[in-house]
Amino acid sequence: MATEYLGxxxxxxxxxxxxxxxxxxxxxxxxxxxxxxxxxxxxxxxxLGDAISVQLKQNPEVSKCGIGVPGLITRDRQSLIEITAxxxxxxxxxxxxxxxxxxxxxxxxxxxxxAAALGEYYFGEGDVPEDYIFxxxxxxxxGAAIIDKTVFKGGGGNxxxxxxxPSKNGRVLERNIGKVELLxxxxxxxxxxxxxxxxxxxxxxxxxxxxxxxxEGDKLALEIFEEVGTLLGDGLISMIRILxxxxxxxxxxxxxxxxxxxxxxxxxIEFWLSPYYKKGLSIKRATLANDAxxxxxxxxxx
Amino acid sequence: MATEYLGxxxxxxxxxxxxxxxxxxxxxxxxxxxxxxxxxxxxxxxxLGDAISVQLKQNPEVSKCGIGVPGLITRDRQSLIEITAxxxxxxxxxxxxxxxxxxxxxxxxxxxxxAAALGEYYFGEGDVPEDYIFxxxxxxxxGAAIIDKTVFKGGGGNxxxxxxxPSKNGRVLERNIGKVELLxxxxxxxxxxxxxxxxxxxxxxxxxxxxxxxxEGDKLALEIFEEVGTLLGDGLISMIRILxxxxxxxxxxxxxxxxxxxxxxxxxIEFWLSPYYKKGLSIKRATLANDAxxxxxxxxxx
Numbered sequence: 001m002a003t004e005y006l007g008x009x010x011x012x013x014x015x016x017x018x019x020x021x022x023x024x025x026x027x028x029x030x031x032x033x034x035x036x037x038x039x040x041x042x043x044x045x046x047x048l049g050d051a052i053s054v055q056l057k058q059n060p061e062v063s064k065c066g067i068g069v070p071g072l073i074t075r076d077r078q079s080l081i082e083i084t085a086x087x088x089x090x091x092x093x094x095x096x097x098x099x100x101x102x103x104x105x106x107x108x109x110x111x112x113x114x115a116a117a118l119g120e121y122y123f124g125e126g127d128v129p130e131d132y133i134f135x136x137x138x139x140x141x142x143g144a145a146i147i148d149k150t151v152f153k154g155g156g157g158n159x160x161x162x163x164x165x166p167s168k169n170g171r172v173l174e175r176n177i178g179k180v181e182l183l184x185x186x187x188x189x190x191x192x193x194x195x196x197x198x199x200x201x202x203x204x205x206x207x208x209x210x211x212x213x214x215x216e217g218d219k220l221a222l223e224i225f226e227e228v229g230t231l232l233g234d235g236l237i238s239m240i241r242i243l244x245x246x247x248x249x250x251x252x253x254x255x256x257x258x259x260x261x262x263x264x265x266x267x268x269i270e271f272w273l274s275p276y277y278k279k280g281l282s283i284k285r286a287t288l289a290n291d292a293x294x295x296x297x298x299x300x301x302x
Numbered sequence: 303m304a305t306e307y308l309g310x311x312x313x314x315x316x317x318x319x320x321x322x323x324x325x326x327x328x329x330x331x332x333x334x335x336x337x338x339x340x341x342x343x344x345x346x347x348x349x350l351g352d353a354i355s356v357q358l359k360q361n362p363e364v365s366k367c368g369i370g371v372p373g374l375i376t377r378d379r380q381s382l383i384e385i386t387a388x389x390x391x392x393x394x395x396x397x398x399x400x401x402x403x404x405x406x407x408x409x410x411x412x413x414x415x416x417a418a419a420l421g422e423y424y425f426g427e428g429d430v431p432e433d434y435i436f437x438x439x440x441x442x443x444x445g446a447a448i449i450d451k452t453v454f455k456g457g458g459g460n461x462x463x464x465x466x467x468p469s470k471n472g473r474v475l476e477r478n479i480g481k482v483e484l485l486x487x488x489x490x491x492x493x494x495x496x497x498x499x500x501x502x503x504x505x506x507x508x509x510x511x512x513x514x515x516x517x518e519g520d521k522l523a524l525e526i527f528e529e530v531g532t533l534l535g536d537g538l539i540s541m542i543r544i545l546x547x548x549x550x551x552x553x554x555x556x557x558x559x560x561x562x563x564x565x566x567x568x569x570x571i572e573f574w575l576s577p578y579y580k581k582g583l584s585i586k587r588a589t590l591a592n593d594a595x596x597x598x599x600x601x602x603x604x
Contacts, residue, residue, distance in 0.1 A: 131457030155433030155449050155547035165540040238467040238540045245457035
């Protein structure tokens with residue numbers, strides 16, 4: 001019988017869980033629970049345990065469970081430190097609690113971006129090496145580093161916050177190229193634009209509209225993504241120089257713009273890096289998309 | 303009898319070696335060989351072996367030898383990749399060669415900045431934690447990260463090149479605050495300065511002169527170091543966010559200016575970092591000074 005793991009992706013809106021087949025990444029018994037309901041109950045961790053209990057009853061052969069959480073956790077991966085979206089669980093030693101309730105089962109905790117990054121190694125399409133930098137572009141700019149097919153924890157346990165590196169204009173990177181900031185940038189550049197463009201001028205540009213315009217070769221849309229790629233590129237150079245890793249995977253919702261930000265990233269690489277780093281350097285789009293969180297959580301069980 | 307290690311610090315000018323007492327860091331049997339002479343002989347590694355042979359004959363109880371080199375090495379710490387100052391030894395598998403010549407002895411290879419960083423843990427004054435970032439300010443800006451009292455190698459084996467992170471004016475950090483650039487900056491700021499200052503106006507400002515002026519409270523000198531601290535601070539923030547380490551040791555010749563660059567670094571920390579990182583954050587001057595290379599090399603034997 002195939003090895004199966006329980007993967008759990010705890011988010012600010014939903015807690016998604018499902019049984020993941022280790023060899024294929026096929027997901028079965030998928031459930032999405034409402035995070036808000038569990039919070040209102042005042043018993044978030046008990047609700048989590050109840051949902052796990054149902055899963056394990058239905059899948060008694062599963063002995064390992066991986067959990068991804070959106071926030072800071074302890075270096076020993078036993079406890080939560082700061083989960084901004086669910087602050088009432090801060091400080092809870094969730095792994096010992098679950099192990100105590102489910103004797104004989106193993107539980108693994110990880111930050112959700114770290115888990116999603118690791119998921120690319122075990123479940124992603126194509127060749128993913130054992131060392132890579134993973135950056136997610138969305139509302140914020142998150143990230144992780146995988147070294148020796150293991151999450152890089154850094155010193156305190158919560159390494160890799162690329163979105164909070166200093167960037168242009170006295171702002172951190174994600175305050176320059178996060179989703180809201182990208183759309184603000186687009187609105188500003190649209191206002192100053194005198195050439196042709198399909199982008200609307202009434203301040204309602206959407207990310208989908210931007211990507212669609214770029215697909216059609218719209219010059220303004222391409223210039224906007226060039227700026228994003230330039231700023232992201234600077235951050236990537238710093239990460240490459242600090243971590244000595246030259247495979248980059250880019251995921252998250254805004255990675256739909258991957259091919260339009262790539263030329264500017266490549267320009268930065270050409271400008272800043274020496275041959276040692278450029279040899280074999282590879283920048284790819286992450287492949288797991290919507291299932292990244294759940295598959296990432298399951299990948300903690302390997 | 304006390305445990306003793308052979309420490310070897312290979313530099314572009316000298317190869318320094320000596321017997322280091324593990325408990326105290328006392329150095330005996332110190333020799334400094336001329337790197338140029340060994341290079342001219344055309345047998346650099348053989349000369350190194352001969353010098354080691356003499357040391358081990360005189361100190362037969364020594365069974366471990368640590369070697370620091372100024373350049374890139376393989377991730378398995380067996381071979382040299384790119385030693386800019388001594389290019390003829392690039393690609394040599396120096397550790398297997400030495401082990402073959404000296405049966406029963408152990409040899410450890412590390413980049414010199416990494417070794418110097420680790421030396422602070424074993425031989426530095428005061429309390430050094432098991433995780434820290436180490437930055438050297440000198441002709442260039444070098445660095446290392448120690449995690450779990452071990453050199454952080456990153457993905458490819460040569461992590462931590464803080465001097466090559468993008469900085470202001472389209473330049474990497476060390477092209478803004480390396481020794482030459484610092485003195486150019488000082489000359490430029492002196493030319494534009496209309497207030498009082500003890501700094502000379504004829505383009506011959508020295509680093510010693512700068513530090514001495516700052517010691518006397520010279521406003522221009524302090525402004526120059528403020529700029530250095532601001533740029534270094536930006537780089538440190540990125541490292542802290544990527545590595546989740548909040549103890550910083552600053553070494554190298556220009557660290558004589560430590561107390562004058564510190565206020566600007568602290569300002570950057572206050573501006574960019576969240577409480578998670580600021581809690582327990584500590585920035586200190588490294589303590590090993592001139593012996594850092596040799597003691598660092600010996601510390602590889604622990």
